[in-house]
Amino acid sequence: MENKILVETSARHVHVTEEALAVLFGEGATLTNKKDLSQPGQFAGEERVTIFCPKSEIARVISLVPVRKANQVEISLSDARALGIEAPVRESGDIAGSAGCKIVGPKGEVTITEGVIAAKRHIHMTPADAEAFGVKDKDIVSVKIDSNGRSLVFGDTVVRVSEKFALAMHIDTDESNAACAFGKCYGELIK
């Protein structure tokens, strides 16, 4: 399993601020842990929101914990087309000038003027992982996925290194479908 990395598919989701959390789910509300994510301290909440854009909406979108400093909505480019918006492919947190939308929760709604992106594919890893792979934070690498009928090599994959991370590659649902990267899927890092 040398050079092998767990490949996880991120379904559409939102990261909200503490303020937005209170508006969407009620003052003092916290989200119920439905599923731990691979990254330590992060989980998907049981509670869902709806994303509204002028052309269409998508219901039952997952909210992730913990809260963030800025609201961010991560969707696939298939979602963006269905919603009638242009979502740029960006790294998480890089939301300047991206698309806006309305986020509606059970207790209220929040309109954001930017924050809707398609996530740039990336690998989370610890400094020890980075040393083992011979890469460093912000490196661009490729990852080879062998699947039944849709094998491919993803280029333009950003390496993100932090003590807080656990080793995992994150791709969105379009990318996952393009690679048939379903179930317990592993990729091979290629420098």
Place this chain on the structure above:
Amino acid sequence: MENKILVETSARHVHVTEEALAVLFGEGATLTNKKDLSQPGQFAGEERVTIFCPKSEIARVISLVPVRKANQVEISLSDARALGIEAPVRESGDIAGSAGCKIVGPKGEVTITEGVIAAKRHIHMTPADAEAFGVKDKDIVSVKIDSNGRSLVFGDTVVRVSEKFALAMHIDTDESNAACAFGKCYGELIK
């Protein structure tokens, strides 16, 4: 531009039989040419249909001309998830045991018990192209796409050779999104 191939994105569409055409659009109806496809003699019709599955439906699906011997619905795996069905990744025409759906047109509806697939990525080429590339019908090759932010190499790409074809690679919308293969996009064939 040696080894370069035009990469076209196939949006969801249906191929219908002569019988289904009469049911969906009316006895003796023909489809209006909205857009010629790259493959000679094929075009997308102006008229649309709706695909119904038990969980959901997708409206405004394109119908392609000419008619075929069997009804076939080509969707992305993102579509399949939204519709609540499992669409196998198959070559065109290989529909045995695939998913079913109801196709509804302006004049009537047709229920198919199989025929819903996600198309296996493929390259159409003439025998002269095949000779130039050094490949033959049914070969499995890779195609490298350089894009702004989502470059990748598609493996598992089927070569299809016929005098009736024009040189073009066909990918679905998930694959196109995964590669940002938008606009006039070219790929490089890798054996």
